[in-house]
Amino acid sequence: MPYRALVRLPGVGPQAVFGFLSQLTQQVAPVGMVLVVQAATGSLALAGTCAAAFSVGAGAARPVQGRLIDRRGARAVLATTAFLHVAALIALVAGTAAGWPVWAYVVLAGVAGAGLPPISVSMRVEWGRRAADAGRTAVYSLVYLVQELAMLVGPLLFGLVIAVASSSLALGVVAVATGAGTLAFSRALRVGGAPLVREGGRVFRDRGMFVLLAVVFLLGGTIGALQVGAPALAAARDVPAAAGLLVAALSLGGIAGAAGYGARTWASSPGARLVGLMLALGVVLAPLAVAGSLPVFWVVLFAGGLVLNPALTTSSLLVDRFAPGAQGEAFGWLSTAVGMGAAAGSGVAGVAGQWFGESAPFLVGAGSALLGALLAALLLTRDRAR
Secondary structure, three states: OOHHHHHOOOOHHHHHHHHHHHOOHHHHHHHHHHHHHHHHHOOHHHHHHHHHHHHHHHHHHHHHHHHHHHHHOHHHHHHHHHHHHHHHHHHHHHHHHHOOOHHHHHHHHHHHHHOOOOHHHHHHHHHHHOOOHHHHHHHHHHHHHHHHHHHHHHHHHHHHHHHHOOHHHHHHHHHHHHHHHHHHHHHHOOOOOOOOOOOOOOOOOOOHHHHHHHHHHHHHHHHHHHHHHHHHHHHHOOOOOHHHHHHHHHHHHHHHHHHHHOOOOOOOOHHHHHHHHHHHHHHHHHHHHOOOOHHHHHHHHHHHHHHHHHHHHHHHHHHHHHOOOOHHHHHHHHHHHHHHHHHHHHHHHHHHHHHHOOOHHHHHHHHHHHHHHHHHHHHHHHHHHO
């Protein structure tokens, strides 16, 4: 299904716009928490703990949210999570201003993460139900394209409000925009109130789902390693401002990759594509360990982004195969695996960078992708055995 035909489906255009607004805090919330909490308490450790609590809350809640979407439809889940997410962020801003106990900041950060609205899950469920199997590559690519745009624009909007006001006001403004966008998105859903789950629909009925989650975990490890490697490299070269440009290269590559991947029809199976994409990602990133100039790093990271989002899209296609009738919960587990993998990749990359220099995190990222390719080959074997 071409993008033009997809966006012409009734409701898809408004859903994409509102879905974009709904995901503005995905990148902004943890950054905003760090700025607000550190400014109020002077403790970077506490600020980092709040950001970690947000990530843990989001990762733990995604499968539960997906399960509820499968059984009760998306609208009620979106409305509830939007309220929790926005209320917790605003309470955190108010609490730091009023001098609440520090444990309250961590709790509120965790609640805000648990309430992060499951927009991309809802999009995949909603649009996937309205597209034939051949059109789902475009469907899931568009989901990641909208998400990547929100993750790119959100921090820019956040920085603009900070420039003219304060980090507390900026976090509140973006939170309210996200809440309003989520409510509008839920109202724009055409089948969002209808349950998805079918008789016998279970996430782990097929053991291939476990292998897929392991592959996605390693893909998240690559993301986490790059998120550590880019700023560490910029700092080592005494140009810390370049960190933003390096991270932006990955996002811009992801946008271009999602747009291009969904624009054509693929004859190969999703399993074969996932093997190829993970292998390509590892091969593309490996030269970062020996690259010299920052412009070369930028180009290679952009190339990595070109492959990264197609790999995520392909993993969603395999969810349709391994967990029919329970896609909402399965997509939630996919998001959790990416988040957990990113956390693990960041930790390993940080230790590697400390001991072996600023190039080591990029080796961690490339190695994680190559290991993921080996595991993805198991999925390909299962595909061929069916």
